[in-house]
Amino acid sequence: MSARLAWVLAGLTLAFVIGDVAVTAAYRPLFSEAAVAEHGFPFTPLAVLGSALMGAVILTRYEGHAVGMLLNLVGVVSAASLLTEAYHLWVLEAGGPGPMGAAAVAGWISSLTSGQVAFAGLTVMFLVAPDGHFLSPRWRWVGGLVLAGLVLCTLVLLSIEPTSFRLRDSDIGAVRGPVFTIGFALIGFGLIAALVSMGVRIRRSAGEERQQLRLIALAVAALVAGLANSLVVQSLNGGRQTWAASLPLFIAYVLLPLAFAVAALRYRLYDIAVVINRTVVLAVGFAFAGIGYTAVVVLVGRLVDTRTGDLWLSLLATAGVAFAFQPLRRGVIRVANRAAYGSRAVPYEALSSFSRQLGDTPSATELLPAVAEAAGRAVAARRTVATLLGVDGAVVDSSSWGGEGRDPATVGHVVPVRSEGSLLGTIQVDVLRARPLRASDERLLAALADQAAVAFRNAALEAQLAEKVAELDRTTRDLAESRSRIVESDVVVRRDLEEAISHRVLPRLVALPEQLRSARVAVASGDPAHGLDALVAGTNEALEALRELTRGVFPTQLARVGIAPTLRTFLARADPAPTLNIVEPVASRRFPDRVETAVYFSSVEATRLGAASIALRAEGDDLVVEIEGLAAREVDLRAVVDRVEATGGSMSTVDGGLELRIPAAEPARTAPV
Known part of the structure; x- marks a missing residue:
């Protein structure tokens, strides 16, 4: 079902409800026992109108959703049943206008579309709520039994002559009666099974989803209890619809759309807050226009007591209503926001709440979730992500609120968090394309970012300090x-x-x-x-x-003639000996004792580990030692690393070999000839 058709049916439901109230008021007091206990005023009209509207709202967000279609159809069919029942009783019991045959047909239509249709539709809806699918394929049999019961009830009513039908004293016969009872019993069994299905869903759910399901389960339980109460009381009082018999059922019926509304607004069921917001605004606007127009036309018409100026009177009424609504528009929008978004209707309350949280000096792990949640609730976002950046612009940490993945139906808006010109982080807000950010929302996010800037800076400094402490701990462990x-x-x-x-x-x-x-x-x-x-x-x-x-022990030759002759002497006695390549001017230079000692002992250790070649060259202020033949082998180089790092040098892998880079910034000495 399309959203446009759903809203047409919701409008038709409203028209039926208005007609039902007008017809019922024409032949009996609206708050008499007959009107309340037998006809369900005002509970049933409110329930069917709420169901139709809630179904249309859901279908606006998710076109073709089973729950939305069932709610919408139950609402419009039940509203038609109420209107035809009221007209039938008005004509037959109070002499209302119209032929008796038409009234009988209206009563027959009311009976055909009455309780069994509403209960069957609601039962199937409860079986597939909230996602529009049965709990498992086996639960489809329950839906089949409910539909079978509805078919039996419908066949019984279709077999009755419409023009002679009477709601209060029609005898459907010895065969039709049991068949109708069996059909309604199947529907009642399905309603109890729907309650069990909802309990299973609650047990398998968690978090916000469980809160949503609990509200729907409450509506199912109330409906089952109301129906059971009605059957028990009527069986004891001879089948009369009294206050005690009908009121619990009607209250349970009106709780149904309320439960869905609370689940949608408080626990984000179906993400329809935006649609509800617009619906409330339009509904209040139409109601104000209709009531205002009628009041102006009636009052002014009575004052002038003439019908010659109807056109001018209508224009005057339209203009008057339009001018009168403008001062109230902001208040209506505020009420609609409060209905749709709850605490988000006053977004700066969220900002104030966030400021109080900042006063508690939250840690970095608590700050980002608080920022994300405050931003999301303040602008009714679908999802928000708060990100903390380091001094170098790298992401230190991030936290999301409202969902894990990006919804294709949303558009992102990024708010930078700055302090003294430096970027400390970002707040990304994903809102529905149907409701882009307004200027007030952007100002609110900017204010929230300004409030969070100091906390972001403190969190970044805390993260940097923690990183430095961790680095010092690692260095201490390495030194130990x-x-x-x-x-x-x-x-x-x-x-x-x-x-x-x-x-x-x-x-x-x-x-x-x-x-x-x-x-x-x-x-x-x-x-x-x-x-x-x-x-x-x-x-x-x-x-x-x-x-x-003394091979590998500090040789006296190293202090006397330098690194090049000493290495040549050492490698001449080694077996097998790696190839030695000393690039000028290393061969004719002397280096600081710490450098020559590190190079000598590293070369001795590399020779012991089976190096294939050793090369020495000078590069700027560094003495570079290239060792081949060890990179592809699993050898313990800790002794080499310790020697090199003790001089402030480093070791790295280059082109499949090892490169030792040792600072040699001290003035070099000329090697003796």
Whole structure:
């Protein structure tokens, strides 16, 4: 069903309701027991009009929605039933105008479109509320039973002669009566099943959706209780419609559109606040115009007591109503906003509430949700996103309100949050295209952004401080780990050195005294060469063992001649030895002791880990060491990293190799020749 047709049917419902009130008032007091308990005034007219309007509002937002169509159709059909019933009773009981046959047909139409149609339509609507779909395919059988009951009731009424129909004393027969009862019982069973279905939906829901469903479930429960009360009381009083029998059911009926309205306005069901706002404005405007026009025409007509000036009288009435409505227009819009948006009707109340929240100095995690919610409620937004930016413009944090994803039916509006010319964050507001931001809304958002600016700055500073503290914590941990590794490495080196001296050097030194005695004996016996050769060989072995042990330990050659000759000497004894490439002027320069020491020990560690080549070059104030053959292997480079970072340098991966960059800003020394 299209929205235009729904509003036509809603207008037709209003006309039927007005006609029903006029006809009912013509033959009995409106607040008598007969009018209230039997005809349902004023509850039933309000209920059917509210249902038709709520259905039209829903269809305006979601065309073809099952809940909207059912509400709209139930409203217009029930309104037609009320009017035809009132006319039927007026003619038959109070001698109203019109033939008896027409009144009988009106009563037959009223019976054909009365309670069973309303209850069947509402039951199916409750089964598919709020999304327009059954809870599961199995629940379609309940809808089928309800429709079957409606068909049985309709067939019974269609079999009755319309021109002789009487609402109060028609005997539908021994067969039709049970069939009609069975049909209505099926509808009643479906209504109870709808209440169960709503309970299952509530159990599976959470948050705002649960609040929406609870209101609808309340309407279903009230309708079931009202119907049960009516059946029990009428079974006890002989079938008479009294206050006790009818009033609970009629009150439950009028609660139905109210429950949907509260769910829509308070808990954002169907997102129809904008449509309700416009509907209230138009309804009040039309009512004011109609009442004002009628009052002016009647009063002025009686004063002048003439019919010759009807045209001028109508023009006068139209102009008078138009001028009278203008001063009231702002108040009407305020009332409509209050009805549609609740606290958002006075948006600066939201701004004041937000200011009070800022007074509590919220943290960054609480600030952004508060800003997003305040902005969204202030301008009736579909979704808002508050974003906090850092000094460099990077996003520090963000929070959304009203939904996770962007609705295609909305358009975005971004409000910057600035302080002293610097951008601290943004507030993005997504509103429906049907209701773009007004100038007052933009001013309100700007005021909210100004209020939030100081809090944003404090939150940004807090985030930066937290980041610095975290960075210091990481640095402290890294330094502690580096110190632990250096201490551990020093212990390991000392242990290895002591063990190597004990096993490789001391045995040769212990043998030297014996070799000296052998040499003395050889000299004394006239064979000095033999004794001296053994002594020289043992001494050389001990010295060679000491040289092997000192590989990787700080060499005296490094302090004496510099990094280039020392590395060449070290790599000449290494097996396998990486290729060494020293680019001028590094080979002929001296660098600070800390730089040469870091380069030497890093090269020794890289050689131990199996490096394929080592290259040294100068680049500005930095000494760069390029190591190939380690990047593709899983090796522990912590010792190298510790050495380089201790001098303020850094290590990075470049073209599949490792690059050590060590600052060498101190004046270089000329290497000795």
